Amino acid sequence: xxxxxxxxxxxxxxxxxxxxxxxxxxxxxxxxxxxxxxxxxxxxxxxxxxxxxxxxxxxxxxxxxxxxxxxxxxxxxxxxxxxxxxxxxxxxxxxxxxxxxxxxxxxxxxxxxxxxxxxxxxxxxxxxxxxxxxxxxxxxxxxxxxxxxxxxxxxxxxxxxxxxxxxxxxxxxxxxxxxxxxxxxxxxxxxxxxxxxxxxxxxxxxxxxxxxxxxxxxxxxxxxxxxxxxxxxxxxxxxxxxxxxxxxxxxxxxxxxxxxxxxxxxxxxxxxxxxxxxxxxxxxxxxxxxxxxxxxxxxxxxxxxxxxxxxxxxxxxxxxxxxxxxxxxxxxxxxxxxxxxxxxxxxxxxxxxxxxxxxxxxxxxxxxxxxxxxxxx
Amino acid sequence: xxxxxxxxxxxxxxxxxxxxxxxxxxxxxxxxxxxxxxxxxxxxxxxxxxxxxxxxxxxxxxxxxxxxxxxxxxxxxxxxxxxxxxxxxxxxxxxxxxxxxxxxxxxxxxxxxxxxxxxxxxxxxxxxxxxxxxxxxxxxxxxxxxxxxxxxxxxxxxxxxxxxxxxxxxxxxxxxxxxxxxxxxxxxxxxxxxxxxxxxxxxxxxxxxxxxxxxxxxxxxxxxxxxxxxxxxxxxxxxxxxxxxxxxxxxxxxxxxxxxxxxxxxxxxxxxxxxxxxxxxxxxxxxxxxx
Numbered sequence: 001x002x003x004x005x006x007x008x009x010x011x012x013x014x015x016x017x018x019x020x021x022x023x024x025x026x027x028x029x030x031x032x033x034x035x036x037x038x039x040x041x042x043x044x045x046x047x048x049x050x051x052x053x054x055x056x057x058x059x060x061x062x063x064x065x066x067x068x069x070x071x072x073x074x075x076x077x078x079x080x081x082x083x084x085x086x087x088x089x090x091x092x093x094x095x096x097x098x099x100x101x102x103x104x105x106x107x108x109x110x111x112x113x114x115x116x117x118x119x120x121x122x123x124x125x126x127x128x129x130x131x132x133x134x135x136x137x138x139x140x141x142x143x144x145x146x147x148x149x150x151x152x153x154x155x156x157x158x159x160x161x162x163x164x165x166x167x168x169x170x171x172x173x174x175x176x177x178x179x180x181x182x183x184x185x186x187x188x189x190x191x192x193x194x195x196x197x198x199x200x201x202x203x204x205x206x207x208x209x210x211x212x213x214x215x216x217x218x219x220x221x222x223x224x225x226x227x228x229x230x231x232x233x234x235x236x237x238x239x240x241x242x243x244x245x246x247x248x249x250x251x252x253x254x255x256x257x258x259x260x261x262x263x264x265x266x267x268x269x270x271x272x273x274x275x276x277x278x279x280x281x282x283x284x285x286x287x288x289x290x291x292x293x294x295x296x297x298x299x300x301x302x303x304x305x306x307x308x309x310x311x312x313x314x315x316x317x318x319x320x321x322x323x324x325x326x327x328x329x330x331x332x333x334x335x336x337x338x339x340x341x342x343x344x345x346x347x348x349x350x351x352x353x354x355x356x357x358x359x360x361x362x363x364x365x366x367x368x369x370x371x372x373x374x375x376x377x
Numbered sequence: 378x379x380x381x382x383x384x385x386x387x388x389x390x391x392x393x394x395x396x397x398x399x400x401x402x403x404x405x406x407x408x409x410x411x412x413x414x415x416x417x418x419x420x421x422x423x424x425x426x427x428x429x430x431x432x433x434x435x436x437x438x439x440x441x442x443x444x445x446x447x448x449x450x451x452x453x454x455x456x457x458x459x460x461x462x463x464x465x466x467x468x469x470x471x472x473x474x475x476x477x478x479x480x481x482x483x484x485x486x487x488x489x490x491x492x493x494x495x496x497x498x499x500x501x502x503x504x505x506x507x508x509x510x511x512x513x514x515x516x517x518x519x520x521x522x523x524x525x526x527x528x529x530x531x532x533x534x535x536x537x538x539x540x541x542x543x544x545x546x547x548x549x550x551x552x553x554x555x556x557x558x559x560x561x562x563x564x565x566x567x568x569x570x571x572x573x574x575x576x577x578x579x580x581x582x583x584x585x586x587x588x589x590x591x592x593x594x595x596x597x598x599x600x601x602x603x604x605x606x607x608x609x610x611x612x613x614x615x616x617x618x619x620x621x622x623x624x625x626x627x628x629x630x631x632x633x634x635x636x637x638x639x640x641x642x643x644x645x646x647x648x649x650x651x652x653x654x655x656x657x658x659x660x661x662x663x664x665x666x667x668x
Contacts, residue, residue: 102626105479108591110486110561115626124625142483143491183478188626205625212478214453245618256558257532257587261613265654273616309534309541311503311517341537342517365538366656 001208004046006088007222008187008204015178017171018200020090028071037091039063043070046086047079048226055079060092093200097161098191100124100135101172103179111139114146114176116158120191134158146176167199168192175201183212234297238290240277247272248376250295250304250333252288254279254313262307265365271373274301279313288321296332303376304335307365308347315339315347323354331358334375338368378578379507379552380527380569381469381496382445386511389414389434389443389467391450391458393425397473398449401515402428405447408518410511413441434465447504447513448472455500456481460488463495471513472499472563482561489563497563503533503555516540516553524549526662527573529566530585531558531592535613535655539583542659548666551579558587566596574604581607581666583658584649588614591634597643607665608649609658612640 003011012019020042023035035041045057052058057079061067067089077084098121106113117135119127128135136158140146151169160168171192179187188205213219228236235242241256245263249271253259256278263273275298279287288306295301308318319339326335335358339347351361360375362368388405392398393415403426406412414429414437421432431437434446446462448455448470455474462470477500489497498505504514509523520537522544530536536555543550554569556562566584573579582604586593593612600608615637641651652661 104626105483105560107560108595110483112483113626141487141491142480143487180480183480185479186626190625209479211452211476212480215478243618253534255532255534257530257535257585257613258538260532260587260617261535261538261611261655263617264613264615265656267616268654276617309537311534311537312515340541341520364656366654 001210001219001223001226002048003204003206003208003222004048004086004226005044005204006046006086007225008206009088011178011182011206012201012204015174015182017174017178018198019204020093020200020202022088022090025071025087025089026085028068028075031067031071031089034064035067035089037089040092041067042090042092043067043074044088044090045074045077045079045084046088047082047084049080049082052079057084093193093195093197095191095193095195097194099158099160099193100127100190101175101192102186102188103176103184104186106139109139111141112179114138114140114154116154116160118159120193124190146173148173161194164194164199171199171201183209183215185209231298235277235294238294240279240287240291240294242294243276244298245273245275246300247274248300248302249372250274250277250298250301251307252277252279252291252295252304253307254309258307258309262305262365262369265369266305266373269366269370269373271369271376274298284317285321285324288318289325292325301333303333303372305368305372306335306337307368308339308341310339310341310343310347312342314342315344316350319347319350322359323350326356326359327354331356334358334360336360336362336368336372336375338362338365378576379510380572380576380579381498381505381552381554382507382511382513384409384510385411386445386513387411387413387441387443388445388447388511388513389416389437389441389462390428391416391434391446391448391462393417393428393430393449394420395449399425401449401473402447405512405514408512410513413443434461434467438466444468445513446470448474450474452476452478456485459485459497463489463493463497468495470495470497470563471502471504472497473502473504473514474499475501477501477559479560482559486561486563496568498554499557499559499563501559502557502562503536505552505554507552508550514555516555520544521553522547522549524551525578525580526550526583526666527569527576527579527581528553528583528585529569529573530555531587532585532613535585535587535611538655539585539611539658542656543583543662546659546663548659548662551576566592567599570596570599570604574606579606581609581662583662584608584610585655586610586612586640588612588617588637588640589635593640594634594643597640597647597649600644600649601647607662608644609661609665610644610649610651611655611658612637612644612651
């Protein structure tokens with residue numbers, strides 16, 4: 001789960017990582033009279049999309065008048081489809097040098113990866129492409145420690161200002177500690193800055209590993225503050241893994257791989273999927289009903305394809321779910337069903353015994369996709 | 378032959394007293410797998426339908442000579458359980474548990490690699506089956522058929538789909554393996570393919586990949602250099618919306634890799650037959666082994 005900048009900075013506070021004094025603003029009335037921060041103050045739009053600076057979502061105010069003016073401008077602004085509802089006001093510090101640092105898991109090495117560069121404050125992907133030597137990469141095994149010696153070595157390689165080695169080392173150690181103990185998928189700081197007030201993390205890009213939710217109570221608090229698209233809210237409440245897409249063939253399947261593959265087969269047959277919906281392993285009747293309800297809310301859906309391969313999921317239970325959810329109902333769209341695997345013959349029997357003129361059964365994934373595309377045309 | 382497990386494998390189930398653990402352990406035993414023990418701290422001395430329970434893996438291994446651990450314990454205990462199995466002497470650990478934090482997985486992997494010679498399959502995988510010999514995990518054995526094709530996949534249900542397509546054409550399997558789709562899987566495509574290449578009873582390999590990560594690209598490079606047996610491959614996610622990238626760091630690490638297009642290109646140039654839909658897997662393999 002990607003965090004807002006201000007949420008990442010709340011974690012900085014927790015893990016003793018120096019960052020600017022700040023105030024979070026959700027309603028402009030809060031700053032009408034004054035703010036308890038020293039000018040100049042940076043007004044930063046809190047949106048989960050890159051490029052907010054270029055879009056005018058970051059401004060520096062030198063006095064209260066400017067602060068009100070810029071805050072009014074930025075609040076409510078539309079940045080690439082994200083409406084600004086929260087502002088982060090931060091004391092601006094005098095920047096002497098800007099670095100880049102990130103911590104992530106390198107899946108192909110199966111180790112943690114630290115990347116450090118003296119070329120911070122700019123497009124780091126461009127630095128990596130144009131001057132790869134300016135981006136120092138260091139892998140570390142997950143059961144190993146990040147020692148001071150290692151940090152000194154990478155600081156040296158990245159040619160950071162040696163005068164600040166001690167403070168940079170401290171902040172790197174705390175960031176790494178936050179990455180590991182805080183169960184972050186990503187901690188990225190750009191810039192990590194040397195300022196007149198010391199070495200500070202000026203920005204934060206943090207993603208949390210939601211599998212570790214049970215370890216940290218604050219994961220849930222952060223989650224509540226992150227908006228989910230209206231179209232996905234309903235599915236989430238029902239515990240379904242749903243992603244809205246642009247096509248017209250509604251898809252229901254079990255297992256992420258099979259659903260992804262179903263999307264492809266629909267495309268192979270000239271159609272476009274309206275969604276990705278994985279009812280997971282061990283799906284029961286009520287799960288299938290819930291999935292059909294979620295699709296009903298999408299007006300773009302013209303036909304539905306249910307593709308089930310029973311492993312732990314039993315096809316007879318899925319068939320019961322389909323019958324239960326559709327019995328006596330005037331279906332809005334045709335449903336094409338393909339059942340295979342565990343108890344598929346029992347499942348198909350149940351469907352045959354409960355005929356519905358809008359339900360069609362196909363034997364293979366390919367023919368089912370073809371029919372669903374045809375019926376939805 | 379087959380790889381990793383056969384009729385001689387002795388399986389100890391971690392979390393045998395849980396609902397999932399019990400259901401699948403009994404299913405595996407009914408298929409003919411030697412399920413010799415279960416563990417559950419505090420329940421040593423009891424049994425589940427005749428399968429003796431031990432407090433620790435160490436006890437289970439010394440009493441029953443178990444060499445394969447099958448793990449169903451909840452995510453918060455999984456790392457400890459897998460390490461216990463490895464240090465307790467199990468040579469293969471099959472971890473079905475879904476939802477283990479990535480840091481735990483990475484740490485577990487690192488320790489296993491440095492301090493033991495145990496192999497880990499998973500986590501978050503369906504396990505493996507050598508048809509006619511042993512089933513260790515949650516795969517539906519009904520769709521398998523003993524034979525000579527090795528199947529390896531990152532996805533559970535797609536593994537079943539692939540196996541089903543082979544069986545439909547009367548093409549049997551030596552061993553079918555789901556390596557799982559988590560950030561830090563124990564065994565990779567390469568680890569499994571290497572064993573299939575060495576296995577005299579495996580004549581061809583089916584490899585099912587999906588978008589994200591670079592495991593398929595790495596496998597392609599390995600296949601090009603080291604694999605003489607025919608490989609049929611399918612990659613899911615050609616039309617899936619691009620996944621979120623992990624900030625700029627993620628973009629730098631993965632570069633242009635990870636997309637279905639690149640994976641398909643690299644596998645094709647490595648000599649694999651890459652099919653467009655899972656339905657074509659059976660026919661493609663039939664052709665590959667006859668030619």
